[in-house]
Amino acid sequence: KIKGIYVVLTVGGEGTRMYPLTLHCPKPLIDMCNYPIIKRICEIFIVQGCRKFIFASKGYENSVRIKEVMGLGRDMVKRMQTRGIEISDLEFNYAPKYDDKGSADATKFAAKFFNINSDMIIVGGDQIMDMNIEAMLKFHYEKKEIFEKENIDVVKDFGKDLIPYLVNNNYEIYGFSHEYYWNDVGTPDRYLQTTADILNGKLNNIKFNKNEERYEMVWIKEDTYNRLKAQILTQKILLQKPLRIGKNCDIEDALIENSVIGDSVIIHKGCKIANAVIGDFTLVEENCTLNKCIIGKHTTIGKNSRIDADVNEFVATKSRIPVIGDETEIYPNSTVGLHVLPILTKFLRQENLLH
Structure with a gap:
């Protein structure tokens, strides 16, 4: 089930909270423990079985630079081999240029462009979420899916639009309560905290070369x-x-x-x-x-x-x-x-x- 799910990474901001580090580098490409943040995010999902990724980015720096770094995923394949994980079906896709109005709009465009009919996991390009993906999916499937992909013009951004829309239209809303790791590393203090947490082995799915x-x-x-x-x-x-x-x-x-x-x-x-x-x-x-x-x-x-x-x-x-x-x-x-x-x-x- 996990292999058939698409992981959509939305990258659209200018990273102003991380100035001056983001003046010459997109935030997802800032190194975290000597490896770009966006690769750390992918690593967590790949280790747990995810194989299909879409990078829904906005702007020249985010789009071009991320594609240059991530490529076809060969570096990720080699990295997984050092952890004893053999991969032959990793799939990296890049959404075309599109002036989206927010993360939800970017996701809808990517789903339509790539003709995706399966479920998607949406992740921000600065979110380190070292949680059990299978347990999270099981929880949502038991709730019979909170929200399906629909053509709703009012929903442009997940944070600003989606939750108010669900509340106002009487959707049942559930939060996945967990004891796993999640942090938005888009500020200096949280970035430094997650770096320390990785060093101290607090993230189960990020490991260094033994x-x-x-x-x-x-x-x-x-x-x-x-x-x-x-x-x-x-x-x-x-x-x-x-x-x-x-x-x-x-x-x-x-x-x-x-x-x-x-x-x-x-x-x-x-x-x-x-x-x-x-x-x-x-x-x-x-x-x-x-x-x-x-x-x-x-x-x-x-x-x-x-x-x-x-x-x-x-x-x-x-x-x-x-x-x-x-x-x-x-x-x-x-x-x-x-x-x-x-x-x-x-x-x-x-x-x-x-x-």
């Missing part, structure tokens, strides 16, 4: 581990679980814990990194402190700088997570605290104290 687990809950790519092994064994580099480090990285004497380090990252001596995500190609110079923060790709953190959510000299904003965008240079001796728009600037001068 061959890369060098110590308990410490995953390091092979070439990086070979480069750092002597320093780790002599405790010049202190690693505290959980931790994931990508390939082609070099780390001098440093303390790193509960963090994700991307590929081709350089971390110089004296750095302390905790509860953080560091993107690919980033350079962290000497004696920096990175705590509860997100660092974009191809960025430089100048020596003696502190990027820290616990900096409390200023009034807190809604998000307590400092976010540094891609291709940004933080000048030496800088302090960055809370998440605000000034961090969008490409260069932050040494004398600036941003919050």
Whole structure:
């Protein structure tokens, strides 16, 4: 039954809640534990037997970039093989250009275009829902389906239109009560929380390559581990679980814990990194402190700088997570605290104290 169901991933927003990370990258393609969010979503469904996917995206960046990354799904097939799952029938489809008025409108267009007569599971491109798909479907089938695909013009968006329509037209509405994992990772704080949850093994259907687990809950790519092994064994580099480090990285004497380090990252001596995500190609110079923060790709953190959510000299904003965008240079001796728009600037001068 699950194999015949289509999973429709709706991607239409500009990702403004995740600025500045989404200025040059669609939100679903932001890495989560060194793998794009949208691949993490697909992974959860593929592991449970789903094989048919439709990407209903809007806008050039969302549509073209996602297709470039996802392709025909060959990377997902290889990834599943590392988990002992052989797949020969994975099907990725991409809806044509369509100026939809919301997620429901995009789904209706995709269903009509691909002539879908089977059931569909609709998932947002920033929703990590590690739940039991079979149990969820069983619940809905027992309720004899809440809502069938109809040509209803008033329903443009699932969130804004569908629930009010169902209530106003006396449909029976049920919620699937569960103890599984679900999170909208479209904000910095929730993104960082789900990253930590994946590291700590709280998601049943997302697993790292067991061959890369060098110590308990410490995953390091092979070439990086070979480069750092002597320093780790002599405790010049202190690693505290959980931790994931990508390939082609070099780390001098440093303390790193509960963090994700991307590929081709350089971390110089004296750095302390905790509860953080560091993107690919980033350079962290000497004696920096990175705590509860997100660092974009191809960025430089100048020596003696502190990027820290616990900096409390200023009034807190809604998000307590400092976010540094891609291709940004933080000048030496800088302090960055809370998440605000000034961090969008490409260069932050040494004398600036941003919050």
